[in-house]
Each structure stands twice: as structure tokens, then as C-alpha cells.
Amino acid sequence: DDMDVDTIWMDGEFVDWDDAQIHVLSHGLHYGTGVFEGARCYDTEEGPAIFRWEEHLDRLFASTKPYDMEIPFSREELSEATLELIRRQNLESCYIRPIAFFGYHALGVSPGECPTDVAIAAWPWGTYLGEEALENGIDVMVSSWRKHASSQIPTNAKTTGLYVNSLLAGEEARRNGYREAIVLNKEGNVAEGPGENIFLVRDGEIFTPGLSESILDGITRNTVITLAEERGYEVHDNVSISRGELNTADELFFTGSAAEVTPIKRVDNVTIGNGSRGPVTEELQQAFFDLVERRTDDHDDWFTYV
Numbered sequence: 155d156d157m158d159v160d161t162i163w164m165d166g167e168f169v170d171w172d173d174a175q176i177h178v179l180s181h182g183l184h185y186g187t188g189v190f191e192g193a194r195c196y197d198t199e200e201g202p203a204i205f206r207w208e209e210h211l212d213r214l215f216a217s218t219k220p221y222d223m224e225i226p227f228s229r230e231e232l233s234e235a236t237l238e239l240i241r242r243q244n245l246e247s248c249y250i251r252p253i254a255f256f257g258y259h260a261l262g263v264s265p266g267e268c269p270t271d272v273a274i275a276a277w278p279w280g281t282y283l284g285e286e287a288l289e290n291g292i293d294v295m296v297s298s299w300r301k302h303a304s305s306q307i308p309t310n311a312k313t314t315g316l317y318v319n320s321l322l323a324g325e326e327a328r329r330n331g332y333r334e335a336i337v338l339n340k341e342g343n344v345a346e347g348p349g350e351n352i353f354l355v356r357d358g359e360i361f362t363p364g365l366s367e368s369i370l371d372g373i374t375r376n377t378v379i380t381l382a383e384e385r386g387y388e389v390h391d392n393v394s395i396s397r398g399e400l401n402t403a404d405e406l407f408f409t410g411s412a413a414e415v416t417p418i419k420r421v422d423n424v425t426i427g428n429g430s431r432g433p434v435t436e437e438l439q440q441a442f443f444d445l446v447e448r449r450t451d452d453h454d455d456w457f458t459y460v
């Protein structure tokens with residue numbers, strides 16, 4: 155591997171990276187029946203610290219609910235395994251990927267007796283959309299693919315199968331020369347990115363699609379709403395945003411554990427605001443990085459120190 159890591163935690167044991175294998179007839183491979191998380195551990199003055207790990211664990215367990223999937227490990231076991239994985243590999247900052255999926259038993263769509271297999275990996279992962287993107291913003295395209303409606307598949311559960319839609323939208327955008335996509339929901343309103351939530355700034359107020367817009371309840375979304383409110387902004391987080399509002403926004407940005415806070419400078423080649431990172435985006439991005447890298451002692455309860 156080229157990720158400078160050698161260990162994966164799998165079904166209760168630490169195994170060599172190359173040995174972390176599953177059967178080709180695993181249910182999750184055939185039907186997309188896995189639930190997963192993506193969290194970041196930041197290199198802080200007090201050592202590595204996982205940002206909002208408890209909320210990621212909450213969401214992991216919540217994602218199993220619609221699938222009646224039982225993770226055969228406790229929260230504490232998963233947490234201890236993750237911390238140990240980071241320590242063993244001497245990682246300072248890293249991305250953390252826990253996954254639970256229906257494994258190998260029989261190949262009916264009904265998972266029946268399939269075991270729930272669980273694995274956790276952690277590896278160094280730089281900026282998701284590029285360092286330059288954080289500063290100057292990215293070009294995005296409104297995808298021709300619509301997001302699954304939450305009446306078709308629970309979009310608030312972070313399920314592996316959902317990401318086929320993310321791939322279609324993201325690759326369509328990249329084939330057309332854009333860095334990322336914006337995906338509309340079935341009603342044609344703005345939902346989110348393939349792996350990001352979206353925010354809009356207009357006249358000094360902040361807007362983000364509500365949870366009923368078929369989005370993932372993003373942990374970074376929640377963080378940015380909190381940071382914005384603490385700084386006195388009016389945040390409208392239970393609204394529908396029409397496609398046209400993207401073009402007339404003063405500022406737009408994506409949030410996500412991987413994408414962090416990434417400005418959007420153009421949508422379908424229409425320049426947003428003055429075509430660079432806007433002042434509100436910059437303030438919240440700065441607040442976000444000050445927080446996660448612990449240049450402030452605010453919200454210490456959001457950190458799990460390794």
C-alpha cells in the first residue's frame with residue numbers, strides 16, 4: 155500500500171493491511187448493505203484528537219437501524235480499537251473509516267444469517283478537494299442525477315449503496331471539467347454534494363437545506379451551524395433552497411469531514427459573489443480550523459484525545 159499504514163482492525167483483531175480480506179460472495183458487496191463513517195483525527199498541541207467521534211459513533215449505530223443490522227461490538231470496543239489503531243501506527247492526523255456490513259453466508263437479498271462484519275481503518279489523508287480549493291474555492295456543476303428521495307432509501311443513514319449515486323454525480327461533474335457536483339433532490343431543490351453538505355450566504359445570513367431535503371445529517375454541518383450562531387449569524391437550517399438561489403448567492407461552501415469547509419466559486423460556470431472565498435466563508439473556515447486544530451479551547455467535549 156502507499157498509505158504508510160500497515161494495520162486494520164477487523165472483527166475484533168488487528169490484522170496486517172494485506173490480510174484484511176473478505177469473501178467475494180459477501181452480501182454487502184452484492185447489495186450495498188454496509189454502513190460506514192468517515193471521521194478525522196487532527197494533530198493538536200495535546201496530541202492527536204478525533205473530532206466529534208461520539209457523534210460519528212452515534213450516526214454509525216443509527217445507520218444500522220433501517221437495516222436491522224446488529225454490530226457485534228460495543229461502542230466502547232469500537233472506540234478502543236480505533237484509538238489503538240491510531241497509536242499503533244503512530245498516526246498524528248488521519249482519516250478514520252469504520253464500516254459494518256452484511257458478510258458471507260447466503261446470497262439472497264434477505265440477509266438472513268449473514269454475519270455483520272466490522273472493520274476500522276485509519277490512514278493519513280490530506281485535504282479532500284485540494285489545499286488550493288480551501289483557499290480559492292472550486293468549480294461545481296449541478297448534476298443531472300437527482301439524489302435518492304428519503305422515501306426511496308434512508309438518506310440519513312450513511313449506507314454504502316447510497317454512494318453509487320454520489321459516484322455518478324461526482325464523475326459526471328469531473329468528466330465535464332468541474333471539481334465536484336451539487337445534487338438536487340427529487341423535488342428539484344438543492345440537497346447536498348456527493349459527500350458534502352452545502353451552505354449559502356445571502357445578505358449576511360446563512361442558509362442550508364433542512365434535514366427533510368433528503369440529505370445526510372452532517373456532523374460538519376452541525377459544527378458550522380454552531381460556530382456561525384456563536385458568531386451572531388442568523389442560520390436558517392430548515393429551509394428548501396431552489397436551484398436559482400445558488401446563482402444569486404453571495405457565497406456558497408461545502409462542509410464535510412473529508413471536505414472540511416470548502417468554498418464554491420462557480421456553479422455551472424456562473425460566478426458566485428466575486429468568484430473567490432467570501433468573507434463569511436473565510437470567517438467560518440478559520441473558526442473551523444482553529445477549533446479542530448485546538449487553537450481555541452472551545453468545545454473541548456467534541457474531542458477524543460488519542
Ligand code: PMP
Pocket residue numbers: 192346347348349350351369370371372373374375409410411412
Ligand atoms: N452528505 C453526504 C452524502 C456525505 O457523504 C457526507 C460525508 N459524510 C456529508 C454530507 C457530510 O457529513 P459529515 O460532515 O458528517 O462528514
